Amino acid sequence: MNTNPQGPTQIGLGLEPHSYKIMKTQTEEPQPFRLHSVISTFADRMAGSVFILPTVLALLFLSIFPLIASLYVSLAKFDIAPGGFKLTFVGLDNYKKLFEGSEGIHFLGKFAPSTPLTWVVFGVVVIALAIFMARYLLNVRVSISGLMGRVLLSLGLGLITWMLVYTLWNEGRLGTASTTLVYVFVGIFFQFILGLSLAMLTVQRLPGRRFFRVIFLLPMMITPVGIAYMFRMLTDTSKGPFTPIWQAMGLSDFSWVNNAWGARTAILIGDVWQWTPFMFIVLVAALESQPVEPIEAATVDGANSWQIFQHITWPAILPVSMTLILIRLIEAFKIVDLPNVMTNGGPGTATQSLTYHAFINWRALNIGGSAAVAYMLLFLVTFFAMIFVNLIRQRTVETL
Amino acid sequence: MNSKNMLVKIVSVMMVFSVLLTACGAPATATEAPATQAPAEETEAPAATAAPAETEAPVGKIYDGVTIDILTFVGPQVAEPLQRRGPDFTELTGATVNIITVPNSELYQKVLTDAVSGTNAYDGYLFAPAWVVDFAPAGLIEDLTPYVEADAALEWDDVAPFFRDFNSYDGKVYSIPLDGDMHMVYYRIDSLEEAGLEPPKTWDDYLAVAKALNGKDLNGDGEGDYGSCISKAPAQQSYWWIWSIAAPYIQSQGSSQGPFFNTADMTPLVNNDAFKRALEVYKETGLYGPPDETNQGVGDSRGLFLQGRCALTMDWGDIGPLAIDPANSKVIDKTGAISNPGSTEVLDWATGKLVPCDATTCPYAVDGVNHAPFASFGGWAGAVNAAVDQKEKDAAYAFFSYMAQPAQSNADVVVGATGYNPFRISQFENIQPWIDAGFSQSAAEQYLNGIKESFDSPNMAADLRIPKSQQYIQVELDRILSLYIAGDLTTDEASQQLYDSWEAITETEGREAQLTFYKGTIGAK
Numbered sequence: 001m002n003t004n005p006q007g008p009t010q011i012g013l014g015l016e017p018h019s020y021k022i023m024k025t026q027t028e029e030p031q032p033f034r035l036h037s038v039i040s041t042f043a044d045r046m047a048g049s050v051f052i053l054p055t056v057l058a059l060l061f062l063s064i065f066p067l068i069a070s071l072y073v074s075l076a077k078f079d080i081a082p083g084g085f086k087l088t089f090v091g092l093d094n095y096k097k098l099f100e101g102s103e104g105i106h107f108l109g110k111f112a113p114s115t116p117l118t119w120v121v122f123g124v125v126v127i128a129l130a131i132f133m134a135r136y137l138l139n140v141r142v143s144i145s146g147l148m149g150r151v152l153l154s155l156g157l158g159l160i161t162w163m164l165v166y167t168l169w170n171e172g173r174l175g176t177a178s179t180t181l182v183y184v185f186v187g188i189f190f191q192f193i194l195g196l197s198l199a200m201l202t203v204q205r206l207p208g209r210r211f212f213r214v215i216f217l218l219p220m221m222i223t224p225v226g227i228a229y230m231f232r233m234l235t236d237t238s239k240g241p242f243t244p245i246w247q248a249m250g251l252s253d254f255s256w257v258n259n260a261w262g263a264r265t266a267i268l269i270g271d272v273w274q275w276t277p278f279m280f281i282v283l284v285a286a287l288e289s290q291p292v293e294p295i296e297a298a299t300v301d302g303a304n305s306w307q308i309f310q311h312i313t314w315p316a317i318l319p320v321s322m323t324l325i326l327i328r329l330i331e332a333f334k335i336v337d338l339p340n341v342m343t344n345g346g347p348g349t350a351t352q353s354l355t356y357h358a359f360i361n362w363r364a365l366n367i368g369g370s371a372a373v374a375y376m377l378l379f380l381v382t383f384f385a386m387i388f389v390n391l392i393r394q395r396t397v398e399t400l
Numbered sequence: 401m402n403s404k405n406m407l408v409k410i411v412s413v414m415m416v417f418s419v420l421l422t423a424c425g426a427p428a429t430a431t432e433a434p435a436t437q438a439p440a441e442e443t444e445a446p447a448a449t450a451a452p453a454e455t456e457a458p459v460g461k462i463y464d465g466v467t468i469d470i471l472t473f474v475g476p477q478v479a480e481p482l483q484r485r486g487p488d489f490t491e492l493t494g495a496t497v498n499i500i501t502v503p504n505s506e507l508y509q510k511v512l513t514d515a516v517s518g519t520n521a522y523d524g525y526l527f528a529p530a531w532v533v534d535f536a537p538a539g540l541i542e543d544l545t546p547y548v549e550a551d552a553a554l555e556w557d558d559v560a561p562f563f564r565d566f567n568s569y570d571g572k573v574y575s576i577p578l579d580g581d582m583h584m585v586y587y588r589i590d591s592l593e594e595a596g597l598e599p600p601k602t603w604d605d606y607l608a609v610a611k612a613l614n615g616k617d618l619n620g621d622g623e624g625d626y627g628s629c630i631s632k633a634p635a636q637q638s639y640w641w642i643w644s645i646a647a648p649y650i651q652s653q654g655s656s657q658g659p660f661f662n663t664a665d666m667t668p669l670v671n672n673d674a675f676k677r678a679l680e681v682y683k684e685t686g687l688y689g690p691p692d693e694t695n696q697g698v699g700d701s702r703g704l705f706l707q708g709r710c711a712l713t714m715d716w717g718d719i720g721p722l723a724i725d726p727a728n729s730k731v732i733d734k735t736g737a738i739s740n741p742g743s744t745e746v747l748d749w750a751t752g753k754l755v756p757c758d759a760t761t762c763p764y765a766v767d768g769v770n771h772a773p774f775a776s777f778g779g780w781a782g783a784v785n786a787a788v789d790q791k792e793k794d795a796a797y798a799f800f801s802y803m804a805q806p807a808q809s810n811a812d813v814v815v816g817a818t819g820y821n822p823f824r825i826s827q828f829e830n831i832q833p834w835i836d837a838g839f840s841q842s843a844a845e846q847y848l849n850g851i852k853e854s855f856d857s858p859n860m861a862a863d864l865r866i867p868k869s870q871q872y873i874q875v876e877l878d879r880i881l882s883l884y885i886a887g888d889l890t891t892d893e894a895s896q897q898l899y900d901s902w903e904a905i906t907e908t909e910g911r912e913a914q915l916t917f918y919k920g921t922i923g924a925k
Contacts, residue, residue: 077908080538085516101904102897106879110888173888238690255692260886263695346634347694348886349879360635363509364875 074371087368094372106349107357107373109167109175118165125161129154149390156383174260176349176357176373177380182264183271183353184332184384188325190272195279196321200309202280203287213284220277228341231270235342257343260350267338267351275332279324286320287313326388333381354380461494463795470782470796471511472526474501477718477819478579478780481803481812482526489802495795505635508870515540520787524796529567529575529781530865533917536569537867542784545572547797554801558824562855566778566862575781576800578809580823582854583644583776586719589736591618591711600712600741601769603645603681607688610712614688619708619730627688629701629710634882636697638682639873640776640863641714642881646678647772647861648742649754652762658922659772659861660872662749666906666915671899673754674747676891683885694885706731714740716776720847722816724838733840737850739857742771764859772861773854779823814839821851828852866917868909876901 074094076087098107112118136142136150164181167174174182198216202209219227233239235256237246246252256262294312303311336355339345345352345360352360354377361370472479479501486497500522502510511525515535525541535541548556556564559577567575585606587599591613600606606628614627630641643659650669651659661668669675686693690704698715705713706722708730713719722728723735745754746761755761762770782800784793802808806826812818813827814837822828828851834844854860864873877898884894906914919925 080512080516080534080540082537082539084518084538102880102901236692238692253691255695257692257695260888343695344634344636346882346886348634348883348888350886350888360875360879363506364871365509365512366871366875 070371070374073367074375076368078365078367090368094368095376097369098372098376105173105175107175107177107376108163109178110171110173111166112170112172114166115170117169121165122162126158129158153387153391174350176352176354177376179264179351180333180335180353180377180380183268183335184329187268187271187275187332188328190268191276191279191328192321192325194272194276196283198276198280199283199287202284216280217277219274220281222274224274224337225341227270227274228338231266231273231338232342235266257347260347263343263347263351267342270338270342271332271335275328278328282320282324283317286317290316322392326385329388330381330385333377461492463493463495463791463798466494466791466795467496467498468523468792468795468799469498469500469521470524470526470799471500471502471507471514471522472780473504473507477817478526481578481818481820485803485808489799492802493795493798495799497799505874508874511535512540515785515787518787520785523785523788523792524800525783525785526578526780527783529577529778530863530869532567532569532574532783533865533869533921534867535783536572536574539786541574542786542793542797543572544574544576544784544797547801548573548576551801553805555806555824558806558826560823560825560855562775562860562862563779563823566775566865567781575783576797576804577779577781577823578800578803579779579781579820580851581716581775581777581779581821582851583640583714583716583740583774584737584850584854585740586705586713586715586723587736587738588618588708588711588731588734590734591616592736599736599738601767602743603648603741606712606741607681607684610685610688613711616711618711625709625711626690626704627711628685629689629693629704629713630682630685631696631698631701632686632694632885633697635878638881638885639877640774642678642682642877643861643863644714644740644774644776645681646675647774648740648770649674649678649745650747651772651859651861652746652757652764652770654764654858655860655862656923656925658918658924660864661915661918663915663919663922663924666911666918668899668902669747669749670902671895672747672752676895677754679884679891679894686885708734717821717847717851718816718819720816721814721837724843725816733843735843737847739771739850739853740773742769744768744770746770764857770859771857772859773857774861774863775854776863778863778865779821780819822848862922865921866914868905871905872902876905
């Protein structure tokens with residue numbers, strides 16, 4: 001039966017090929033039953049699904065299944081048993097431990113008593129979040145999902161701010177969660193600034209720029225453990241290659257690793273050195289791919305270098321920069337090599353990241369505790385990645 | 401669609417399905433084989449008992465075609481003798497030996513995941529004998545008693561009694577010692593003599609000597625050196641050093657008293673004046689050490705001592721042979737060795753306070769000083785994976801036996817680079833191999849007496865050897881100790897946190913079960 005009186009005459013008037021195929025079948029004369037035709041049609045229909053099936057199964061097996069399995073492990077206690085091991089379900093015990101007692105201090109940090117400064121900083125953030133929520137609620141396009149997302153965001157940011165303001169100053173001590181945040185945000189900030197500066201420099205028509213492009217890339221090609229050992233040697237004031245310099249400066253009795261912030265700074269320097277080339281190479285590509293005409297026009301119009309950068313170059317490289325930062329953000333949360341090799345997580349637990357924390361638990365066969373830390377890391381990465389994608393990147397690109 | 405295309409599609413779909421079916425089916429067949437085979441062969445008489453005889457007088461290569469994979473900690477020491485002697489063993493028996501190394505801090509986890517996951521990639525493990533109590537009850541390592549009983553070449557009776565016991569569990573031998581470990585204090589004979597100081601008898605003396613010599617030029621390079629070098633990096637050896645300091649303050653009534661837990665109720669002996677004093681002593685040694693000592697492992701402090709930069713250090717037996725090596729040592733014939741210092745005050749277990757030594761409180765005191773030499777770690781020992789094929793078990797046992805036999809062991813323990821220290825009675829009694837290795841008569845006597853004195857002490861403290869000892873010591877103690885050294889915890893906070901975390905482990909594992917284990921391992925009633 002022809003359900004479309006106009007039939008195939010609509011082809012070319014906006015119908016999709018798939019619709020065309022259906023209509024074509026519908027307008028043809030009834031065909032006699034042929035087995036090979038039925039098999040052919042079946043194979044044709046199934047081919048796409050079947051070909052994609054191995055990949056889907058591989059993804060399920062390698063990604064989704066371990067995720068679910070590790071979720072169960074995080075709710076269980078691992079024990080050696082005759083012939084192998086046993087997992088005993090313990091509910092949320094492994095997560096609970098992360099928020100109380102000495103393990104709570106390890107994970108969240110040691111909270112200092114309140115001071116006027118902590119109240120002011122925390123108060124400012126809470127007010128900012130309240131304004132953010134109020135502005136959304138006054139908006140005509142309020143949705144349940146949007147509201148829930150913003151409530152979660154405000155709660156998350158409020159809690160993280162509370163953790164940071166009470167552990168960063170006075171008698172407070174950073175836990176592995178806040179130390180990781182320091183590595184991520186301070187590290188990425190300097191990596192981006194340095195990467196962009198070097199990229200701007202090497203896109204200039206300067207002598208030797210090709211050589212320096214290769215040189216600047218080298219740190220990225222070295223294994224992270226190698227970099228960690230190198231920086232361990234460089235920061236060793238008594239036996240390292242810079243010992244004469246330290247001695248000349250009167251710092252032979254100084255050690256980076258005796259002080260928590262000294263050790264964190266040493267690790268951050270190593271991390272910035274390692275990952276700046278990644279920012280650099282992508283930003284070089286972004287800078288070189290921007291159109292020349294607007295810059296030439298601006299130059300003719302008398303714009304100075306800063307104005308050209310601010311109004312032409314920066315908007316042009318902004319989408320790439322945002323993606324670059326997002327990639328590094330996700331990657332930076334997993335830092336483990338540098339603190340492991342350079343300081344063994346010390347002094348105390350000052351340089352331990354969340355991944356290192358999970359690694360310590362795993363090494364002690366506290367597999368459930370390790371999985372719980374890994375899940376907390378997953379929540380944290382997802383939280384910041386979603387904030388970045390939904391609120392920052394989207395708006396930044398939209399405003400261009 | 402023409403029939404050729406249709407055929408291609410049908411064949412493609414069938415191929416994808418067949419690949420999937422093959423992939424799904426493969427693991428099922430792979431998992432069946434090992435589990436059933438090994439126990440079946442286990443019931444046979446242990447063939448490996450013949451292997452040691454092979455190593456003595458080879459009559460044929462009984463392990464031709466057998467490859468054994470041995471897991472141990474990353475060297476060069478400890479792994480080096482295995483790697484060096486592997487080809488010799490191959491020559492004798494035909495078995496190929498692969499030595500796989502991992503960082504020390506990962507060894508326990510690696511062994512366990514290999515065994516409990518059923519991977520069984522390793523046929524033998526060279527590890528801490530204290531871990532035997534974790535692995536043996538679970539059936540993960542082989543009972544070596546029948547092998548040892550049938551192995552005359554091993555000369556088991558020549559192994560010092562402490563090591564025979566420390567490598568056994570429930571009356572059965574589970575690991576073969578290749579190394580004997582005891583902490584000692586090493587000092588610079590020349591520097592102390594110049595300053596008119598005596599080798600320290602107590603930990604207070606140790607601090608006094610360290611303070612007096614700190615900043616003095618000890619190696620003649622015109623720069624100030626260090627009074628004491630005891631490493632303090634996290635995840636290294638701190639959790640052993642602290643017990644060498646704490647043991648004489650806590651344990652005074654003999655080895656069966658034990659320094660770790662109260663044998664009445666399994667409460668940790670860490671929240672009292674004795675352990676707090678040990679924490680303070682350990683931290684104070686850092687004042688007279690290198691600036692980055694909080695990030696140094698034993699390799700760093702050992703290197704500094706051998707370069708003549710430290711007046712005092714604490715170490716296992718390794719420094720003795722290393723100090724006579726002209727290639728690496730600037731302290732040849734300048735190194736003295738003594739049993740660990742002690743204390744003139746000991747813990748009153750009832751009150752948690754320190755009380756002065758007298759005939760009652762310190763029955764084993766020497767000149768009023770209570771010593772409790774700490775057999776830290778217990779020495780590297782070889783265990784055999786219980787789940788591998790019988791032939792591989794036999795070959796793995798034969799290899800460990802070969803390494804431990806006097807012919808090999810006597811040569812290895814006198815070389816510092818091996819990381820192996822004496823564990824046989826004859827190695828303490830026969831001084832000649834030490835002199836042949838380069839020791840002077842007096843240096844050899846002093847070194848061996850220092851170790852022997854410790855082993856002979858009726859108040860010697862053995863390392864912790866109960867289930868989850870790795871978590872008590874290398875996780876909780878290590879973390880809290882590193883926080884204390886970093887200044888993040890006060891002495892009282894560190895003691896309390898350690899007490900709480902150990903109690904939590906004991907509660908989880910079962911107090912009565914842990915107490916029974918603990919009392920069993922120290923011989924308490």
